Amino acid sequence: xxLSPASLQAVGIIDHYDPDAELRxxxxxxxxxxxxxxxxxxxxxxxxxxxxxxxxxxxxxxxxRVKQIAHPLGGTVAEILVHNGQHVRKGQVLLRLDDRVTxxxxxxxxxxxxxxxxxxxxxxxxxxxxxxxxFPEALTNRTDPAARQAMxxxxxxxxxxxxxxxxxxxxxxxxxxxTRQQIGGYQSQIVALRRQSDLxxxxxxxxxxxxxxxxxxxxxxxxxxxxAAEITGSIGSIQAQVAQAHGQMNEIGEQLLQLxxxxxxxxxxxxxxxxxxxxxxxxxxxxxTDTQDRTVVRxxxxxxxxxxxxxxxxxxxxxxxALMVIVPDGDAMVVEANVSPTDIDQIRAGQQVRVRFSxxxxxxxxxxxxxxxxxxxxxxxDERTGQSHFPVxxxxxxxxxxxxxxxxxxxxxxxxxxxxxxxxxxxxxxTKPLRDQFALSFRDN
Numbered sequence: 001x002x003l004s005p006a007s008l009q010a011v012g013i014i015d016h017y018d019p020d021a022e023l024r025x026x027x028x029x030x031x032x033x034x035x036x037x038x039x040x041x042x043x044x045x046x047x048x049x050x051x052x053x054x055x056x057x058x059x060x061x062x063x064x065r066v067k068q069i070a071h072p073l074g075g076t077v078a079e080i081l082v083h084n085g086q087h088v089r090k091g092q093v094l095l096r097l098d099d100r101v102t103x104x105x106x107x108x109x110x111x112x113x114x115x116x117x118x119x120x121x122x123x124x125x126x127x128x129x130x131x132x133x134x135f136p137e138a139l140t141n142r143t144d145p146a147a148r149q150a151m152x153x154x155x156x157x158x159x160x161x162x163x164x165x166x167x168x169x170x171x172x173x174x175x176x177x178x179t180r181q182q183i184g185g186y187q188s189q190i191v192a193l194r195r196q197s198d199l200x201x202x203x204x205x206x207x208x209x210x211x212x213x214x215x216x217x218x219x220x221x222x223x224x225x226x227x228a229a230e231i232t233g234s235i236g237s238i239q240a241q242v243a244q245a246h247g248q249m250n251e252i253g254e255q256l257l258q259l260x261x262x263x264x265x266x267x268x269x270x271x272x273x274x275x276x277x278x279x280x281x282x283x284x285x286x287x288x289t290d291t292q293d294r295t296v297v298r299x300x301x302x303x304x305x306x307x308x309x310x311x312x313x314x315x316x317x318x319x320x321x322a323l324m325v326i327v328p329d330g331d332a333m334v335v336e337a338n339v340s341p342t343d344i345d346q347i348r349a350g351q352q353v354r355v356r357f358s359x360x361x362x363x364x365x366x367x368x369x370x371x372x373x374x375x376x377x378x379x380x381x382d383e384r385t386g387q388s389h390f391p392v393x394x395x396x397x398x399x400x401x402x403x404x405x406x407x408x409x410x411x412x413x414x415x416x417x418x419x420x421x422x423x424x425x426x427x428x429x430x431t432k433p434l435r436d437q438f439a440l441s442f443r444d445n
Contacts, residue, residue: 058337338389
């Protein structure tokens with residue numbers, strides 16, 4: 001049995017026991033053990049590697065992003081054809097807006113285009129002096145009453161204008177024929193007068209011979225001279241009328257040419273104006289038709305309807321108001337997250353990422369693995385908080401997801417990301433603030 005120094009002193013084996021001396025004797029051993037432990041801790045801190053990570057927060061999304069459905073112009077709800085959770089196909093009708101005003105506007109705009117197209121075809125026929133109108137296929141291929149009526153109206157106008165032109169041309173041709181007949185009559189008169197002049201000349205020569213022999217009086221001779229002068233004057237007057245008639249014929253011919261040319265020129269002028277009106281009307285028709293088409297809201301892609309904000313027929317939809325979202329089918333799950341600017345130098349595309357979902361239990365959704373696919377080129381400032389961050393995107397490795405976790409992950413689910421940055425010692429982590437402070441302290445101003 002081992003006795004303590006105090007017991008030995010009590011039985012007289014030792015004369016004096018000093019506890020402080022005993023403690024002083026143990027201090028070197030304790031100090032040695034503490035030093036060894038401290039050295040071991042320092043060695044571990046300096047030598048044992050630790051895996052580092054940049055931490056960020058974000059939420060689950062899909063690779064092609066959730067498609068928000070909105071209407072650029074707004075309107076009144078006429079029919080709602082889907083509900084939350086319903087699967088839809090690309091192009092499927094989701095809802096309809098009241099189209100009574102837009103439908104009438106589109107119809108009137110289209111009617112205006114039809115009428116202008118028909119007028120253009122008629123003016124082109126008149127400008128080319130064609131015998132019939134050649135309407136464009138945009139009208140002839142249609143069977144609606146509006147297009148047929150537009151073509152029929154222009155055919156009627158074309159026929160009336162051709163009839164009017166033919167009437168005016170006929171009148172001018174009649175005047176031309178009358179003038180020709182007048183010229184023929186004048187020429188017949190000239191021939192008769194010249195015949196009279198020839199006969200009178202023979203008689204005048206005979207009377208002159210008798211007058212020279214004093215067989216007739218001077219009055220008889222002068223009478224024949226006067227008759228010859230009158231005939232010559234009549235011939236000159238009739239020749240002047242013939243020249244005037246020829247001038248009238250030339251004028252009528254010019255009127256005939258002008259009748260066709262003027263109408264063609266008028267058709268060309270109207271055609272230029274119609275083309276300008278047609279271009280403007282086409283723009284209005286396209287806008288009106290587009291507005292009419294937009295009253296039917298369709299799915300932009302295959303997916304599931306979510307966050308439907310409409311529930312009442314007759315409700316008002318404001319322009320650009322979000323009506324619902326469509327979560328795309330079959331897209332890979334990604335995490336959209338934010339990283340502090342102080343950590344941006346430690347991350348790059350391709351790094352491994354661990355993803356945790358704080359809203360789910362660990363048993364339901366274990367930690368998933370992913371890859372850093374995108375790092376924003378510039379910091380983004382949050383307008384609400386005023387803090388800046390770099391956006392990053394992580395693609396989740398499908399191999400790390402089981403069937404249960406696939407069912408649990410939904411767009412918008414909050415997530416925590418840990419971007420692995422490599423191994424560093426504990427001592428490096430502990431001394432980094434001190435080293436950073438030293439770097440700032442010794443920097444030149």
